[in-house]
Amino acid sequence: MNIGLDMMGGDFAPLEAVKGVQQYLAENAAANLFLIGNKEQIDPLLQEHKVPADRITVVHAGQVIGMDEHPTKALKEKQQSSIAIGFHLLAAGKTDAFISAGNTGAMLVGALFSIKAVEGVLRPTISTIIPKEDGGTGLLLDVGLNADCKPEQLNQFAVMGSVYARLILGIENPRVGLMNVGEEEGKGNLLAQATYPLLKENKQINFVGNIEGRDVLVDKADVMVCEGFTGNIILKLAETLYEISHRRQLKDEYFDRFNFENYGGTPVLGVAKPVIIGHGISGARAFYNMIGVAEKMIEKDVLGKMKEALQ
Amino acid sequence: MNIGLDMMGGDFAPLEAVKGVQQYLAENAAANLFLIGNKEQIDPLLQEHKVPADRITVVHAGQVIGMDEHPTKALKEKQQSSIAIGFHLLAAGKTDAFISAGNTGAMLVGALFSIKAVEGVLRPTISTIIPKEDGGTGLLLDVGLNADCKPEQLNQFAVMGSVYARLILGIENPRVGLMNVGEEEGKGNLLAQATYPLLKENKQINFVGNIEGRDVLVDKADVMVCEGFTGNIILKLAETLYEISHRRQLKDEYFDRFNFENYGGTPVLGVAKPVIIGHGISGARAFYNMIGVAEKMIEKDVLGKMKEALQ
Numbered sequence: 065m066n067i068g069l070d071m072m073g074g075d076f077a078p079l080e081a082v083k084g085v086q087q088y089l090a091e092n093a094a095a096n097l098f099l100i101g102n103k104e105q106i107d108p109l110l111q112e113h114k115v116p117a118d119r120i121t122v123v124h125a126g127q128v129i130g131m132d133e134h135p136t137k138a139l140k141e142k143q144q145s146s147i148a149i150g151f152h153l154l155a156a157g158k159t160d161a162f163i164s165a166g167n168t169g170a171m172l173v174g175a176l177f178s179i180k181a182v183e184g185v186l187r188p189t190i191s192t193i194i195p196k197e198d199g200g201t202g203l204l205l206d207v208g209l210n211a212d213c214k215p216e217q218l219n220q221f222a223v224m225g226s227v228y229a230r231l232i233l234g235i236e237n238p239r240v241g242l243m244n245v246g247e248e249e250g251k252g253n254l255l256a257q258a259t260y261p262l263l264k265e266n267k268q269i270n271f272v273g274n275i276e277g278r279d280v281l282v283d284k285a286d287v288m289v290c291e292g293f294t295g296n297i298i299l300k301l302a303e304t305l306y307e308i309s310h311r312r313q314l315k316d317e318y319f320d321r322f323n324f325e326n327y328g329g330t331p332v333l334g335v336a337k338p339v340i341i342g343h344g345i346s347g348a349r350a351f352y353n354m355i356g357v358a359e360k361m362i363e364k365d366v367l368g369k370m371k372e373a374l375q
Numbered sequence: 376m377n378i379g380l381d382m383m384g385g386d387f388a389p390l391e392a393v394k395g396v397q398q399y400l401a402e403n404a405a406a407n408l409f410l411i412g413n414k415e416q417i418d419p420l421l422q423e424h425k426v427p428a429d430r431i432t433v434v435h436a437g438q439v440i441g442m443d444e445h446p447t448k449a450l451k452e453k454q455q456s457s458i459a460i461g462f463h464l465l466a467a468g469k470t471d472a473f474i475s476a477g478n479t480g481a482m483l484v485g486a487l488f489s490i491k492a493v494e495g496v497l498r499p500t501i502s503t504i505i506p507k508e509d510g511g512t513g514l515l516l517d518v519g520l521n522a523d524c525k526p527e528q529l530n531q532f533a534v535m536g537s538v539y540a541r542l543i544l545g546i547e548n549p550r551v552g553l554m555n556v557g558e559e560e561g562k563g564n565l566l567a568q569a570t571y572p573l574l575k576e577n578k579q580i581n582f583v584g585n586i587e588g589r590d591v592l593v594d595k596a597d598v599m600v601c602e603g604f605t606g607n608i609i610l611k612l613a614e615t616l617y618e619i620s621h622r623r624q625l626k627d628e629y630f631d632r633f634n635f636e637n638y639g640g641t642p643v644l645g646v647a648k649p650v651i652i653g654h655g656i657s658g659a660r661a662f663y664n665m666i667g668v669a670e671k672m673i674e675k676d677v678l679g680k681m682k683e684a685l686q
Contacts, residue, residue, distance in 0.1 A: 277610060277613075280612050293567070293605065296587075297609065308592060
């Protein structure tokens with residue numbers, strides 16, 4: 065398998081990307097890597113870090129899309145950017161997955177418009193890992209791609225999240241909870257009220273009912289479903305827990321797990337090939353983890369399994 | 376002024392309520408208190424805790440609405456309950472405010488249906504205090520009374536929240552932020568997109584733009600506005616920060632401030648008289664604080680000021 069990696073994305077590119085690649089290839093890793101970026105900057109670093117040449121293909125990209133550029137505009141105008149070339153390679157079948165810690169908007173636009181949606185998917189989605197206090201791991205989705213949703217979309221997010229939780233997070237029969245303001249059926253805003261019966265009837269998932277804000281960090285549900293407005297606010301609030309506990313020097317094992325570098329980025333779920341979006345502050349470990357997630361997604365045919373589950 | 380207090384509401388009633396009353400009256404407090412509940416249970420406790428008889432009126436209530444009873448049904452059928460009698464006294468003008476740590480739903484139903492809305496208010500709202508990392512205090516609203524909202528309602532929440540923040544929390548010219556998924560105008564779901572221009576044009580408030588999940592716990596905005604679905608989830612998530620840090624014995628000054636007992640309950644904003652809803656786990660300190668907030672709301676004519684600001 066071939067995995068494409070944007071070497072120019074993220075605040076510490078390309079050095080941290082190179083280090084992540086080195087770590088990945090030092091293990092008995094399955095994938096060959098297409099490293100996309102400015103050859104003049106990348107080649108010396110690859111040599112310096114002794115990255116084995118037989119496992120990589122460097123693809124030169126003369127342009128970079130900045131973190132603050134307008135996604136659609138930049139992607140259209142900068143055809144030689146590492147992100148644009150990354151999606152060209154993916155769409156052409158030269159690579160089987162694409163990873164970048166660069167401009168999130170451009171990554172989303174690229175994923176949605178240059179890669180087809182999985183057959184049957186109404187809207188692709190993005191998720192985040194939520195560490196649970198008991199040591200477990202939850203998946204929250206959507207976290208911002210779809211600020212307004214229809215019940216049928218949330219129902220599909222539940223299915224896609226369940227497949228991902230099972231195959232990538234290793235959770236057997238993941239419990240699906242609907243983010244809501246109360247436990248009982250019938251609670252919530254119009255969207256949650258209309259979504260509940262769909263989840264209840266859905267035989268592809270293990271629906272355990274409504275969950276509340278108090279349940280997000282504890283062991284109540286493995287896959288937590290909501291529209292992207294609420295999900296994005298929860299995600300960004302959760303991210304500050306690491307920052308705050310860090311600033312306050314709490315050195316707590318649990319709050320440390322909110323360091324999102326541990327989780328290897330956010331896959332776009334529902335597009336036909338793995339696309340993984342990293343955090344702007346991704347370091348070597350994050351790149352290493354993202355390549356690992358992409359490998360696992362290809363190996364386990366996560367997107368094929370989603371297609372089956374949605375039929 | 377006369378403040379009504381439900382002595383039977385909350386998990387530790389009536390003992391903790393009596394202790395809170397004792398503490399309040401031990402200071403040079405302005406209000407006389409109407410203590411509503413089972414006389415047989417209350418009287419011995421009042422004597423035991425030496426509550427001065429000239430500052431209190433005990434009003435017997437033979438029934439109690441349980442924490443899990445259906446709000447509307449219970450309030451209708453249990454006319455002799457402490458909550459029902461509390462609202463009768465308030466509606467009749469015998470008291471100027473009503474406080475209970477009992478059944479939240481019954482308190483909301485009572486507030487909405489036995490007390491008129493402030494003139495001009497489309498929908499009353501409930502808020503919560505959010506402690507800020509720098510030691511400051513924010514106000515988040517709505518936190519669950521209105522799961523679906525219209526832009527005009529959020530605009531009013533911003534005004535009511537600003538008046539409350541100024542007069543009760545003592546924040547000069549409070550900064551209003553719109554909870555959203557991005558900083559720029561135009562971001563967000565349809566509701567947030569439609570609300571932004573209303574807040575921007577509103578001369579009664581100091582609008583500082585969109586705020587994100589990462590801004591909730593830091594010093595970015597004093598009054599944080601959203602619909603009650605998102606707000607309720609943030610509230611309940613924030614409450615678990617105290618519980619988790621407590622369970623993990625972190626003993627951190629900041630996370631300790633998420634102990635909601637510190638803040639004396641949630642006022643219903645937008646009904647014509649102060650109604651304050653306490654947490655089920657309210658102890659003496661919470662009751663003491665709730666009586667203090669009610670006194671301050673009457674003294675500063677918070678609801679009159681809201682009416683003015685909304686015209």
